[in-house]
């Protein structure tokens with residue numbers, strides 16, 4: 001559904017991604033780990049098309065959804081409007097179908113009581129659920145999440161794992177960028193470690209006894 | 223002070239309001255065009271000096287230039303009202319363009335990107351996502367500029383326009399008394415300014431939430 005072939009990207013001569021390749025298959029959850037400044041966000045942004053690549057190819061035949069680290073909810077719209085606005089513009093479903101879909105998502109994400117609220121007075125975890133609902137309204141096949149656990153406490157992080165996993169079970173693949181190894185090893189099937197713009201390791205989580213320990217040792221190496 | 227004082231000076235309000243609304247209804251759309259062109263990097267070599275010069279020279283000079291110099295230079299003789307509307311519109315467009323630009327800059331880049339990831343078209347992104355936020359951000363500065371313009375329309379008296387200011391001066395000259403006519407004029411300007419502020423507050427309430 002997504003195939004990335006030898007992409008490179010630099011900003012004003014500063015190389016941020018170097019010859020990155022990966023394949024994403026349906027229903028998989030792929031983690032992108034790596035130290036700050038390693039290029040995780042840039043990779044997701046290139047896949048989404050928010051940044052252009054300098055060389056290489058990104059072949060994608062799936063519908064992409066994107067979750068920003070800071071959510072970027074629309075501050076002048078209620079939660080309900082945030083969730084429905086883009087989906088209504090798509091015009092491939094009736095309003096009735098969309099509202100059904102929205103109610104289903106709100107219920108699943110346990111934010112039904114927030115529909116009349118504005119993003120300005122939601123907690124971080126609530127904003128994230130709203131942002132997730134907003135992306136899922138467009139029914140993407142591939143969801144890109146940038147640092148979905150930043151700013152959340154451990155308990156909420158556990159909920160995010162459950163939420164995203166339940167979303168993924170419905171044929172949505174995911175690529176999740178995070179420096180939170182505990183979180184990534186709990187959620188991802190495969191993890192790529194990106195450092196200085198390069199993939200320095202690729203692992204299948206269930207094949208390893210101690211994936212976190214393994215990743216930690218790799219973090220240290222240059 | 224008798225009843226005639228009020229209506230005579232009050233009749234100047236028609237000219238004042240014509241200048242205000244004429245200036246705004248041309249100036250605001252013009253400012254929007256200027257900001258769009260600037261964002262697209264079109265004609266900035268002309269737009270930047272335009273804004274800079276208009277903001278850097280006295281309005282009374284711009285008004286005089288348009289009224290007194292245009293017959294000689296452009297071969298067009300504007301009426302007092304036309305010259306006033308043109309001068310106030312041009313002046314207003316430069317200030318509004320700066321307010322608008324700052325307003326658009328104040329919307330985080332992430333909002334444009336969020337709209338892009340949700341496949342919202344450029345038109346709807348501006349109409350429903352960006353501009354409502356810009357409007358909320360600039361409303362105080364926008365109101366301020368309208369009130370400034372309202373008071374500055376009094377400069378029309380310098381080229382003979384029969385607005386509130388000029389009429390109060392005429393009455394003063396006729397009756398050899400300044401205090402009452404000027405107080406009435408001041409009161410009228412003040413009422414109009416309060417009205418603008420009141421409407422802006424109402425609008426602000428409507429678009430500001432939470």
Ligand SMILES: Nc1ncnc2c1ncn2[C@@H]1O[C@H](COP(=O)(O)OP(=O)(O)OP(=O)(O)O)[C@@H](O)[C@H]1O
Pocket residue numbers: 011012016034035036037038039040041042043179
């Ligand atoms: N628009 C840009 N212009 C210039 N440099 C940029 C831009 N975006 C990112 N960079 C640079 O690219 C590098 C990688 O940034 P990126 O945000 O992708 O890292 P990251 O792995 O997501 O880090 P973090 O964990 O802190 O989010 C950094 O050095 C950053 O300064």
Ligand SMILES: [Mg+2]
Pocket residue numbers: 040041042146147
């Ligand atoms: Mg990042």
